[in-house]
Amino acid sequence: MTGVAELERRVEAGEDGLGDILEVSMGPHHPSTHGVFRMDVRLEGEKVVRLKPVFGYLHRNHEKIAEHGAYLAAIPYTDRLDYLNSMTNNWGYVLAVEKLAGIPVPERAEYIRVIVAELSRFQNHAGLVGFLLQDMGASGTPLMYAFREREKILDLFESLSGARMMCNYMRFGGLRVDCTPAWLEEVRQLVSGLPKFVDEFEALLRGNEILMARTQGVGVLPRELAINAGVTGPMLRASGVNYDIRKVDHYGVYDRFDFRVPLGDHGDVYDRYMMRILEMRESLKILQQAVRDIPGGPIIDPKTRLRGLRPKAGEAYGRIEAPKGELGFFLISDGSTIPCRYRVRPPSMINLTILEDMCLGHNIADVVVILGSVDIVLGEVDR
Amino acid sequence: MFGEGIIQGLVETARNFFGSYVDKDRLVTVQYPEERHQLPEATRQFPFLLYDGADPEAGLRCVSCQICEKECPPQCIHIEKSKDKKPDFVGKLQFYPAVFNIDVSTCMSCQICVEVCPFDAIRMDNQFELSTSNRFAGLLYTKPELAKSNEYYRKIHPTEAAECDERRAKEAEEAKAKAAAAAAASAAKAAQAAATSPAGAANGASGNGTASTPVEQPAGKKPVTQ
Numbered sequence: 004m005t006g007v008a009e010l011e012r013r014v015e016a017g018e019d020g021l022g023d024i025l026e027v028s029m030g031p032h033h034p035s036t037h038g039v040f041r042m043d044v045r046l047e048g049e050k051v052v053r054l055k056p057v058f059g060y061l062h063r064n065h066e067k068i069a070e071h072g073a074y075l076a077a078i079p080y081t082d083r084l085d086y087l088n089s090m091t092n093n094w095g096y097v098l099a100v101e102k103l104a105g106i107p108v109p110e111r112a113e114y115i116r117v118i119v120a121e122l123s124r125f126q127n128h129a130g131l132v133g134f135l136l137q138d139m140g141a142s143g144t145p146l147m148y149a150f151r152e153r154e155k156i157l158d159l160f161e162s163l164s165g166a167r168m169m170c171n172y173m174r175f176g177g178l179r180v181d182c183t184p185a186w187l188e189e190v191r192q193l194v195s196g197l198p199k200f201v202d203e204f205e206a207l208l209r210g211n212e213i214l215m216a217r218t219q220g221v222g223v224l225p226r227e228l229a230i231n232a233g234v235t236g237p238m239l240r241a242s243g244v245n246y247d248i249r250k251v252d253h254y255g256v257y258d259r260f261d262f263r264v265p266l267g268d269h270g271d272v273y274d275r276y277m278m279r280i281l282e283m284r285e286s287l288k289i290l291q292q293a294v295r296d297i298p299g300g301p302i303i304d305p306k307t308r309l310r311g312l313r314p315k316a317g318e319a320y321g322r323i324e325a326p327k328g329e330l331g332f333f334l335i336s337d338g339s340t341i342p343c344r345y346r347v348r349p350p351s352m353i354n355l356t357i358l359e360d361m362c363l364g365h366n367i368a369d370v371v372v373i374l375g376s377v378d379i380v381l382g383e384v385d386r
Numbered sequence: 387m388f389g390e391g392i393i394q395g396l397v398e399t400a401r402n403f404f405g406s407y408v409d410k411d412r413l414v415t416v417q418y419p420e421e422r423h424q425l426p427e428a429t430r431q432f433p434f435l436l437y438d439g440a441d442p443e444a445g446l447r448c449v450s451c452q453i454c455e456k457e458c459p460p461q462c463i464h465i466e467k468s469k470d471k472k473p474d475f476v477g478k479l480q481f482y483p484a485v486f487n488i489d490v491s492t493c494m495s496c497q498i499c500v501e502v503c504p505f506d507a508i509r510m511d512n513q514f515e516l517s518t519s520n521r522f523a524g525l526l527y528t529k530p531e532l533a534k535s536n537e538y539y540r541k542i543h544p545t546e547a548a549e550c551d552e553r554r555a556k557e558a559e560e561a562k563a564k565a566a567a568a569a570a571a572s573a574a575k576a577a578q579a580a581a582t583s584p585a586g587a588a589n590g591a592s593g594n595g596t597a598s599t600p601v602e603q604p605a606g607k608k609p610v611t612q
Contacts, residue, residue: 075457075498076457079459079498080459144399151412158426161428163428164428166430169494171498196411207399210394211395212391215391310502
């Protein structure tokens with residue numbers, strides 16, 4: 004953007020009429036930053052003239068830890084990347100290993116993967132909208148409604164995998180345990196009840212005049228900038244770019260389901276908010292079809308060795324449409340039991356890089372809202 | 387009309403508020419220490435060691451193969467192998483862990499130790515109220531704290547335990563049959579040797595006699611004492 008350099012030059016030159024420049028350090032312990040994240044903000048009055056994201060407070064050496072353990076040992080660590088969506092993180096990683104070692108996946112396992120991934124997407128979006136509204140001052144109410152539904156999904160995850168959030172459920176070539184018919188019935192019942200919740204949730208604030216005033220035209224992300232910055236996921240689609248990896252890559256069995264990709268028009272916070280609600284509805288559509296069509300059969304490729312897996316030397320990149328954007332895992336194997344290089348492409352972090360461009364010229368109160376609409380999880384940003 | 391959206395939202399809030407008095411779906415919280423949700427059967431917290439029978443020392447299934455120690459992603463298991471051996475459930479002599487520690491402050495409840503264990507010796511517990519005032523010794527679980535009986539396992543994970551018991555019973559049966567077959571074969575061999583020895587050379591009989599004893603010793607006696 005032209006504004007950044009120009010403003011900076013004027014600020015550095017000490018030009019008159021700009022007023023005093025105040026430097027505010029938002030975070031790392033600021034409730035609006037969704038974790039430990041700091042924004043170095045320069046303000047002229049209430050207007051943001053400069054914003055520098057500073058992260059790394061939650062760095063856990065994820066990639067190097069994975070390069071020191073077996074392929075299997077990295078799966079529980081991927082749970083802790085985007086800790087709200089351990090199911091999709093697992094999927095991204097096992098997809099990369101499956102590509103690397105050429106492991107087939109049974110059909111039933113693919114269907115269960117779709118079911119858990121879409122449930123995960125639903126609870127992520129519900130939670131995100133709740134947090135976004137909380138940041139705007141709708142204190143608690145939408146968030147608690149969202150968490151009430153999220154709890155039901157986490158209960159399903161717990162009865163399936165044993166843990167609510169750190170599921171550690173997927174394996175190369177399939178899944179760890181099979182789901183029971185009773186579990187599928189529970190999913191069916193939950194999915195039939197959730198549209199009512201989405202309607203309610205939408206009615207709660209969709210037409211709210213205060214919400215519109217706070218979000219419409221705020222934090223606009225132009226289409227070209229979104230593409231050039233490598234932004235993915237609901238943020239990119241809110242800017243009007245039709246790019247969904249479920250449709251583009253046809254990974255898993257997504258091409259068997261009938262669903263649409265919602266697109267935004269303006270690329271502002273309101274569009275990003277509505278994008279999440281529309282995606283929740285599409286997820287429910289996929290869930291209904293997946294639960295209806297799920298075939299029987301094995302859930303894991305019987306020939307795959309989990310322990311002591313030795314893929315042939317080579318490299319592979321597995322990517323999926325995680326709730327936050329394109330989650331990719333890049334692996335290089337040198338033929339041994341541990342990965343030679345392990346790299347995560349975290350959607351949260353790459354979506355965060357255009358934060359300054361979206362915030363410039365807005366009030367400091369809007370920074371909180373814009374950051375909320377990006378949907379970041381610091382576990383994934385810092386790794 | 388300006389403000390219509392706000393009123394619409396407030397209607398939703400009111401519906402939820404009054405609904406919470408009549409609708410179970412709208413009031414989902416429980417008063418935790420007094421009221422509790424029932425845990426799903428698959429729930430996992432931290433690992434424990436299984437033993438058969440009444441004695442945690444003698445019945446401990448762990449044979450100290452140290453696979454879990456190697457595979458554990460955060461490396462929270464510490465095992466020291468015993469010097470001597472003791473018989474396991476099929477009567478085979480096995481090592482046992484002289485020291486088995488799990489540092490639960492490091493453990494991340496991933497269940498990989500359970501998956502890789504070939505002896506069904508380690509399983510996940512569902513106890514979650516584990517806070518302690520001592521953060522070092524209190525969070526380092528040693529063998530006596532880790533050892534839990536098979537009855538306990540059956541109580542917390544009934545389906546999984548039933549499967550496991552069935553598989554182990556089958557294994558024990560097979561081992562017993564194999565031992566019986568081996569014993570029968572060696573007995574037949576001995577009988578054959580005895581039958582042929584008077585007719586054959588005298589020095590051949592003594593050779594057969596020494597060969598049959600080591601086969602009989604491990605196969606025949608041990609399952610009976612177990």
